[in-house]
Amino acid sequence: MDLRELYQDLILDHSRKPRNFRTLPSARCAEGYNPLCGDRIKVFVNIEGNMVKDVCFQGAGCAICTASASLMTDAIRDKTEEQAHEIFESFHRLVTSEEPPKAEGIDLGKLSVFAGVREYPIRIKCATLAWHTLRAALDKETEAITTESTD
Amino acid sequence: MSTGSPDSLLPDGETLEELSNSPRATFDVEKIRAEFPVLDQRVNGHPLIYLDNAATTQKPRSVIEAIGSYYSNNNANVHRGVHELSQRATVDFEQSREKVRNLIGASSIEEIIFVRGATEGINLVAQTFGRTRVRAGDEILITTMEHHSNIVPWQMLCEQVGAKLKVVPINDRGEISLDEYESLLGEKTRLVAAAHLSNALGTINPVHEMVRLAHEKDIPVLLDSAQGTSHLEVDVKDIDCDFLVLSGHKMYGPTGIGALYGKKEHLSAMPPYQGGGDMILSVTFEKTTYNELPHKFEAGTPNIAGAIGLGAAIDFLESCGVKALMEHEHEVLVYGEEALRNLPEVRLIGEAKEKSSVLSFVVAGVHPHDLGTILDHQGIAIRTGHHCAQPTMERFQVPATARASIACFNTKQDIDALIRGIKSAIEVFT
Ligand SMILES: Cc1ncc(COP(=O)(O)O)c(C=O)c1O
Numbered sequence: 001m002d003l004r005e006l007y008q009d010l011i012l013d014h015s016r017k018p019r020n021f022r023t024l025p026s027a028r029c030a031e032g033y034n035p036l037c038g039d040r041i042k043v044f045v046n047i048e049g050n051m052v053k054d055v056c057f058q059g060a061g062c063a064i065c066t067a068s069a070s071l072m073t074d075a076i077r078d079k080t081e082e083q084a085h086e087i088f089e090s091f092h093r094l095v096t097s098e099e100p101p102k103a104e105g106i107d108l109g110k111l112s113v114f115a116g117v118r119e120y121p122i123r124i125k126c127a128t129l130a131w132h133t134l135r136a137a138l139d140k141e142t143e144a145i146t147t148e149s150t151d
Numbered sequence: 152m153s154t155g156s157p158d159s160l161l162p163d164g165e166t167l168e169e170l171s172n173s174p175r176a177t178f179d180v181e182k183i184r185a186e187f188p189v190l191d192q193r194v195n196g197h198p199l200i201y202l203d204n205a206a207t208t209q210k211p212r213s214v215i216e217a218i219g220s221y222y223s224n225n226n227a228n229v230h231r232g233v234h235e236l237s238q239r240a241t242v243d244f245e246q247s248r249e250k251v252r253n254l255i256g257a258s259s260i261e262e263i264i265f266v267r268g269a270t271e272g273i274n275l276v277a278q279t280f281g282r283t284r285v286r287a288g289d290e291i292l293i294t295t296m297e298h299h300s301n302i303v304p305w306q307m308l309c310e311q312v313g314a315k316l317k318v319v320p321i322n323d324r325g326e327i328s329l330d331e332y333e334s335l336l337g338e339k340t341r342l343v344a345a346a347h348l349s350n351a352l353g354t355i356n357p358v359h360e361m362v363r364l365a366h367e368k369d370i371p372v373l374l375d376s377a378q379g380t381s382h383l384e385v386d387v388k389d390i391d392c393d394f395l396v397l398s399g400h401k402m403y404g405p406t407g408i409g410a411l412y413g414k415k416e417h418l419s420a421m422p423p424y425q426g427g428g429d430m431i432l433s434v435t436f437e438k439t440t441y442n443e444l445p446h447k448f449e450a451g452t453p454n455i456a457g458a459i460g461l462g463a464a465i466d467f468l469e470s471c472g473v474k475a476l477m478e479h480e481h482e483v484l485v486y487g488e489e490a491l492r493n494l495p496e497v498r499l500i501g502e503a504k505e506k507s508s509v510l511s512f513v514v515a516g517v518h519p520h521d522l523g524t525i526l527d528h529q530g531i532a533i534r535t536g537h538h539c540a541q542p543t544m545e546r547f548q549v550p551a552t553a554r555a556s557i558a559c560f561n562t563k564q565d566i567d568a569l570i571r572g573i574k575s576a577i578e579v580f581t
Contacts, residue, residue, distance in 0.1 A: 003528050007521075007579055016516075016580070037520040037536050038550030060550055062518035063580065123524060 005116035006123070007063065010071075015063035020056040020073035027054070028140050032133030034125050039065045043133040050081045055134070062126050064117065069130035071110055081138055087111075088131050094118070095127045178475035184560045186211040186467070197530030200565045205350045205378060205509055205556035206534050207400045210464075214404055217463035218456045229455055230429060230446070244455050247462030248445070251410045254465050255395065256386040261444035262418065264411040265453050269377035270300040272396030272411035273344070275448065276373055277304040279421040280394075280413075281342070287313035290339045292370075294319040294327050294356070295546050296349040299539040301375045305344060314341070321546060325352035325501040333364050340365075343372040347379035347395075351540035351554070352501030353484075353509030355383065362391050371417065377401050377409075381558070382480060382507045384473050387412055399457060403558075404464030408457030411448075418444050425450040476559045480508055483557050487566040494570070496577055500552050510555040511538075514573060517580045519553040525576040531569055 024044035031042045041059030045052055055077055057069045072091075076084040090106040095117040117127045184190055187209045192199050201209055221243065227236035229244045251263050266272045285291065291305045295318055302316075309316050317335055319327045336343070343365045348355050362372045371393035379385055381402035387395055394417070399408035413421075423430055423441055427450035432440040441447045468476070487510045491497045500511040514522060523535035534554045537544045544550060555569055 003525060003579075006524070012580065035537075037518075038544065039520075040550065062520035064521070120524065123520075126520065 006120060008113045008116070010110060010113045011063060011067040014067035014070040018057075018066050018070040020070065021058060022056045023058055024054060024056055028137045030133050030136035032129045032136070034061075034065070034129050036125065037062060039126065039129055041065065041069055041130055041133060043069070043130060043137045045134065045137050047081065047138075052076050052079050052081065052084055057130060057133075061129065064114075064123055064126040065129050068114060068127045071113075072130050072134060075109065075111055076134070084134070084138060088135055091131060092128060095124055178472065178479050180479060180560065180562055183471060184562075186213070187560055188212055188215070190560060194530040194532070195528050200531045200568050202555040202557065202561065202565060202569060203532045203534045204381075204558035204561075205401070205538070205554065207406065208381060208403050208558050209560070210405065210460075211403055211467045213467055214460050214463045218405060218460045221456050221459045228452055240455055243459050243462070244453070247458040247465075248410075250462045250465040251397070251412075254380065254385070254468070255397070255412055256388050257412050258388065259415065262412055262415055264413070264418070264445045264448040265458055266396075266409050266411050267407055267454070268400070268409040269298075269375060269396040269398040270304075270409075272394075272409055273301055273373070273375065274304045275411055275424045276394050276396075276413070277308045279424050279448075280371075280417060281305075281308040282312070283420075283422060285309075285312050285314045285341045288339060289314045289341045290317050290337065291315075292317045292319065292332075292335055292340050292343045294332075294345050295321045296325065296327075296352055296354060296540065296543050297344075297346055298350055298375065298377065299541070300377075301344055301346060302542070315339075318542075319345075321354075321543075324503050325349070325354045325543075326503045326505075327356065329357060329360055329364065332361060336365055336368050336370055340368070340370050343370055345372070345374060347374045347376040347385070348382060348507055349501070349540075349543070350378050350509065350556075351538040351543045351552070352503065352511055353506045354501060354503040355505040355507055357505070358390050358392065366391065378508070381468065382477065384477070393417055399461040399464065402461075402464055403467055404461040405457045408454045408461050410461075415444065418448070421448075423450070424448050427451045429453075471559055477507075479559065480557050480561070483561055483563060483566060484508060484510070486563050487555065487557070487569070490566055490570045491573075494573060494577075496581075497573070500547050500549065508557045510557070511552045512554075513549050513552050514577060517573075517576050519551045521580065522553050522573065522576050525579065526569070526572040529568070529572045529575070531572050533569070 024046055027044040027046045029044045033040045039061035041057050041061055043057045046054040055073045086106055090108055091111055095114050114127050117123055189209050190199055225236055225239040227240045229241040248260050248263050252260050305316055319332045319335055321327050345356055347358055358374055365372045373394035374392045376385055376395050377398040380397045393414050395412040397410050400406040430442050430447050430450040432442050491499055491512055496515040498513050519535035526533055536551050
């Protein structure tokens with residue numbers, strides 16, 4: 001398989017220049033850690049009503065992890081919490097399932113660039129770390145979560 | 152090994168230069184490569200280049216065959232059968248113990264305990280020697296560069312008895328200072344536990360000096376030689392350490408086998424580690440008499456095939472000639488360090504004067520994990536991450552490094568491929 005299917009231009013771009021790379025005081029926040037490679041990120045979400053008004057992240061990770069966090073923040077802003085959870089589920093299937101994703105009613109848009117990750121089982125955790133952390137923040141879990149038991 | 156105070160590494164009177172000028176008829180790397188069946192394959196369309204030997208070395212044919220032959224011809228339990236197979240298995244198993252003894256220069260096979268690996272050896276010492284000798288308020292001294300397996304067992308012991316863990320700092324090159332080390336050897340220090348050769352940095356610790364300084368204060372020393380025995384000449388009598396652990400799978404042998412060396416006076420005084428068969432002389436419900444050394448510490452049926460494989464691995468090491476192998480690996484290491492230093496994006500982590508076999512580094516703009524994937528695509532296997540040495544990573548303020556680790560079968564061509572791979576990754580990411 002061609003490496004460029006993993007490292008697509010959009011992924012490289014977001015890993016070099018991550019969007020929404022900042023902190024949000026007084027927001028729900030969770031920290032995620034992947035002990036395998038030392039990736040560590042914090043995700044901050046501001047909820048108004050049940051809408052994700054603002055979402056951002058900080059931390060250090062590999063290109064897949066950073067780009068995934070960056071694209072995630074773009075994808076879930078101005079979505080409802082339920083929609084955010086649905087996108088999470090759909091993204092998770094995209095990067096983990098053996099089968100190519102079926103049409104699911106949810107348009108992953110730019111997030112589909114991560115389809116190549118499923119060919120690299122060891123990198124799935126890189127792509128999902130930000131998402132697990134987001135879910136923890138939405139659920140207002142406060143402890144650091146790790147990817148060890150979640151995938 | 153490296154230039155600098157060579158007394159610990161080179162035989163009397165020989166200098167490094169003389170060594171490298173001496174005839175090399177003994178070390179033919181192509182012949183040695185051919186001994187490793189696994190190397191003869193393509194990975195992701197490229198010839199496999201295996202540079203992850205600090206995680207586990209590949210196995211020569213003789214080791215693989217020794218294990219197969221034990222199961223095909225001699226499989227039986229040891230130390231308990233009158234029948235022929237059991238006797239054969241026992242002889243081979245005990246011969247391996249003798250090979251370990253001879254490799255590290257111990258006085259007697261009573262001082263060689265078979266364990267699962269370096270990790271179990273350290274836990275054994277912590278839970279027997281440690282539990283009986285370390286009290287509340289006492290201290291155990293380790294170094295910053297330890298593998299988790301030489302940190303956590305001591306933390307557990309400290310928690311159990313109320314002792315404190317003290318840590319010798321390291322400088323920016325990844326070396327301890329003997330002055331700082333000496334000042335940490337205190338009234339309350341009950342044991343020093345230190346890496347012989349660091350898996351994360353490649354640093355060779357000045358173990359002779361460390362042991363001498365500790366012994367001046369009657370403090371025993373355990374050496375974690377998991378990385379040592381395949382890259383250095385190890386002589387426990389010369390070093391005078393009290394304990395030393397080694398790991399089969401890091402020295403061309405199988406996983407699940409290792410050895411603990413302990414001075415007889417210590418081992419005799421220590422309580423058993425686990426209870427069960429083989430470690431007893433007699434059992435009644437009132438009283439059990441423990442077996443003699445080394446069996447006192449080997450409860451249950453041991454890893455017989457593993458021990459036999461380890462014996463074959465030691466034969467292999469000795470047939471290469473440890474000195475010749477050190478010289479070869481040193482040449483490849485220095486070549487690799489120079490090549491990496493020529494890349495402005497690369498920062499070496501671990502530049503000790505006394506160093507062996509490990510190239511640990513970070514590349515500006517390329518995360519180690521991404522580098523690992525890109526190299527894998529070119530058939531090059533390296534390790535990325537914290538190498539089970541998170542405190543070491545913290546000391547250098549990096550979450551992870553890329554690590555290429557060299558064994559006897561690696562060549563300068565392997566390093567060339569690695570450098571090409573790193574360059575291609577830099578191209579992708581910048
Ligand atoms: C320095 C060091 N100590 C201890 C260990 C653990 O050895 P084992 O796998 O034999 O338990 C390792 C292996 O990674 C190591 O490199």
